[in-house]
Amino acid sequence: MKYIQAYLQRLQELDDQQLLRHLKLAESPCDTRMQIDGRSMLTFCSNDYLGLANHPDVCAALEKGLRLYGAGSGASHLISGHSHAHEALEIALAKTQAAHIPECTAMYFSTGYMANLAAITALTIPWTVDDSVAIFSEELNHASLIDGVRLAKQQNKADSFVYAHNDIDGLEQLLKASSHSQKLIVTDGVFSMDGDLAPVRDLLDLAKRYDALLFVDDAHGFGVLGQNGHGILEHLALSEADTAAHLIYMGTLGKAAGVSGAFVAAHHTFTEWLLQKSRSYIYTTASPPHLAHALLSSLHLIEQSPLRERLQANIALFKKSLQLQHWSLMASDTAIQPVVIGENGMALQVAQQLLELGVWVPAIRPPTVPKNTARLRITLSAAHSTEDIQKLVQYLMQIESDLYA
Ligand SMILES: Cc1ncc(COP(=O)(O)O)c(C=O)c1O
Numbered sequence: 001m002k003y004i005q006a007y008l009q010r011l012q013e014l015d016d017q018q019l020l021r022h023l024k025l026a027e028s029p030c031d032t033r034m035q036i037d038g039r040s041m042l043t044f045c046s047n048d049y050l051g052l053a054n055h056p057d058v059c060a061a062l063e064k065g066l067r068l069y070g071a072g073s074g075a076s077h078l079i080s081g082h083s084h085a086h087e088a089l090e091i092a093l094a095k096t097q098a099a100h101i102p103e104c105t106a107m108y109f110s111t112g113y114m115a116n117l118a119a120i121t122a123l124t125i126p127w128t129v130d131d132s133v134a135i136f137s138e139e140l141n142h143a144s145l146i147d148g149v150r151l152a153k154q155q156n157k158a159d160s161f162v163y164a165h166n167d168i169d170g171l172e173q174l175l176k177a178s179s180h181s182q183k184l185i186v187t188d189g190v191f192s193m194d195g196d197l198a199p200v201r202d203l204l205d206l207a208k209r210y211d212a213l214l215f216v217d218d219a220h221g222f223g224v225l226g227q228n229g230h231g232i233l234e235h236l237a238l239s240e241a242d243t244a245a246h247l248i249y250m251g252t253l254g255k256a257a258g259v260s261g262a263f264v265a266a267h268h269t270f271t272e273w274l275l276q277k278s279r280s281y282i283y284t285t286a287s288p289p290h291l292a293h294a295l296l297s298s299l300h301l302i303e304q305s306p307l308r309e310r311l312q313a314n315i316a317l318f319k320k321s322l323q324l325q326h327w328s329l330m331a332s333d334t335a336i337q338p339v340v341i342g343e344n345g346m347a348l349q350v351a352q353q354l355l356e357l358g359v360w361v362p363a364i365r366p367p368t369v370p371k372n373t374a375r376l377r378i379t380l381s382a383a384h385s386t387e388d389i390q391k392l393v394q395y396l397m398q399i400e401s402d403l404y405a
Contacts, residue, residue, distance in 0.1 A: 018344040019365060029054040032383045034360065041360040042388055044378045049224050049335040050307040051383030052258025058297050062259075065293025073286035078275075081286030089292040090263070092299050096222075097249050097265040100233035102240040105268040107275065110287040112219050112252035112262035113144040118278030119215060119248060119264050120148030123184055124158045125277060133158040134180035136212070138187040139165045140194060143368075145186050145217055158184075165191075168202045175210040183212035189232040190220035193369050193377060195332025197221075201236055207246045215248045223256025224311065224335055229302040245269075257298040260291050310382040311335055314389055318380060321393045326404050330375075338364075339376040339396065346403070347374035353399050359392060 014020045028035035030053035034043050052058050065085060073081035086108055094106035109115035124133045135158050137149050152158045159180065163171040175183065185207055187198045200216055207214040218231045226234025231251055233243070245267045253261040264274060274281065301307065318337055322329060330338045341347040344365045351363035354376075365374045378392070 018348060024360075032381060032385075032388060036360065039358065041355070041358055042391065043360045044380065044384075044392060045360050045362045046381070047220065047255035047379060048258055048383075049220075049256040049311055049379070049381050050229075050258065050302065050305075051381050052223075052256070052298050052301060052307075055258060055298075055301065057301060058258055058294050061297035062290055062294040065290030069289035069293065071290075072288050075286065076282060076284060077286045078282055083286070083289040083292070085289040085292040085296075086286060089295050089299075092296055093251075093263045094265055096228075096230040096251075096299070097233060100230075100238050100240065101243050101247060101249060101265060101267060102245055103267050103269075104265050105271045106263045106265040107271050107278075107281065108253075108287075108292060109262045109264070109278075109281055110284060111260070112217070112250065112254070113147075114280040114284070115250050115252075115262040115264055116142075116144040116148045116217060117151055118274060118280045119250060120145065120184070120186060121152050121155055121279065122274050122277040123213060123215070123248065123270070124152040124156045124182065126156060126182065131182055132180045133182045133184070134178050135160045136171055136174055136183065136185045137162050138198065139163065139167075140191050141186060141188055142192050142217060142219065145188070149186065166196075166199055168199060168206065171203070172206055172210075175206060175212065178210075183210060185212050185214045187214070187216055188220075189216045189218035190225070190334050190336065192220055192336065193338060193364060193375070194330050195220075195334045195336030195338060196330065197232065197235075197334070200232055201238065201242070204238070204242060204247060208244065212246070213248060214246055215250065217250045219250070219252040219255055219262070220334065220336060222251030222253075223298075223302045224308065229256070229308055253295055253298070257295055257302065259295050259298055261287055261295065307382040311380065314380045314382065314384050314386075317386065317389050318378075318393065321390065322396060324397070324400055326400055335380045337378045337380060339378060340373055341375055342372050344374045347376065350396075350399055350403075351376060354395060357395050359395055361392075 030046050030048050075081035090106045090108050094104050098104045135149050149160050161174045203214050221232040223229050225232050248266040250264050327339050327341050347363040354361050361376045364377045
């Protein structure tokens with residue numbers, strides 16, 4: 001009973017601070033209209049930015065993959081679980097970054113969380129007993145990057161330093177002061193709770209000047225940014241010469257690509273090292289091959305379809321139409337459009353009022369975001385219609401004006 005009592009008390013404390021999290025049960029596929037508690041809801045909460053999670057082509061490819069490869073991989077990649085589908089996907093993924101990263105190859109991971117743990121820990125193993133390692137981590141990095149840094153500190157005795165959000169000068173001071181022989185800068189590409197972009201060109205410049213590696217987690221940029229949807233490196237037109245084997249790219253495949261998994265793309269020397277040393281790749285069953293097969297179809301849709309243009313039009317419409325007096329939109333041009341409300345209770349109340357109106361938007365509270373910046377994390381999709389966006393805007397403005405009347 002001691003443990004039950006203790007956890008009940010901790011849970012009550014979370015509830016008192018309005019920090020208790022609850023699951024919502026989706027009774028239909030991920031889409032802009034979803035069945036929740038028997039009701040059809042208009043949704044602005046998934047990371048399915050292009051509407052691929054329930055796209056007929058992707059679903060058909062998944063079924064075909066199932067017939068070709070069966071349900072499970074049966075083993076880890078290095079034993080017997082690495083199928084032709086995984087290999088074909090890795091080749092296709094490497095091509096998406098090949099114009100930006102010299103001699104680029106890619107590794108497919110089961111999740112972005114695992115890819116981040118893998119890359120950060122493998123790339124911070126000291127080369128010799130005389131080497132020392134420092135990690136420079138952006139303040140707003142995703143939890144999976146933070147956990148990767150924590151693990152690297154434990155496993156590799158790496159030192160870690162946090163620099164303020166997009167503070168290039170602050171980072172330079174830290175790099176200048178470091179006498180470590182191996183340095184790794186770690187950043188989100190698109191910040192997952194704010195929607196703004198990391199200054200990757202400036203970060204790369206610093207990485208080269210201070211002889212560091214730069215790891216970019218482009219979970220929310222891959223599929224969305226760039227002329228072909230290849231992500232932030234394409235968006236910033238970074239050439240092979242610009243990255244010059246200093247950049248390790250990570251993209252996830254459960255968001256804009258609509259399925260599941262993630263990849264690391266880098267100069268083949270780095271991916272070969274990851275293959276040898278990534279514990280979260282080596283010691284886990286390879287993901288079901290039909291997922292990789294379906295992802296080939298996602299890649300095709302990302303590159304060929306006008307879905308990204310439709311998404312951009314929705315983002316522009318939302319930003320232009322929403323006029324707020326007390327809350328604020330963040331400086332984001334991406335599909336992540338947070339409305340900062342501030343206080344946890346009020347953010348929850350607004351999310352609840354939207355739910356009652358048939359609109360599902362998640363309220364995000366600390367510790368996921370800094371204190372007093374609780375927000376509605378609105379995510380837009382190419383699959384939203386103009387009327388969907390207008391409805392959300394109208395409801396938000398109405399709720400705000402009623403609350404402050
Ligand atoms: C920036 C960022 N990195 C990594 C992840 C983890 O990716 P995955 O969901 O594939 O584990 C997420 C979200 O889940 C994310 O937002």
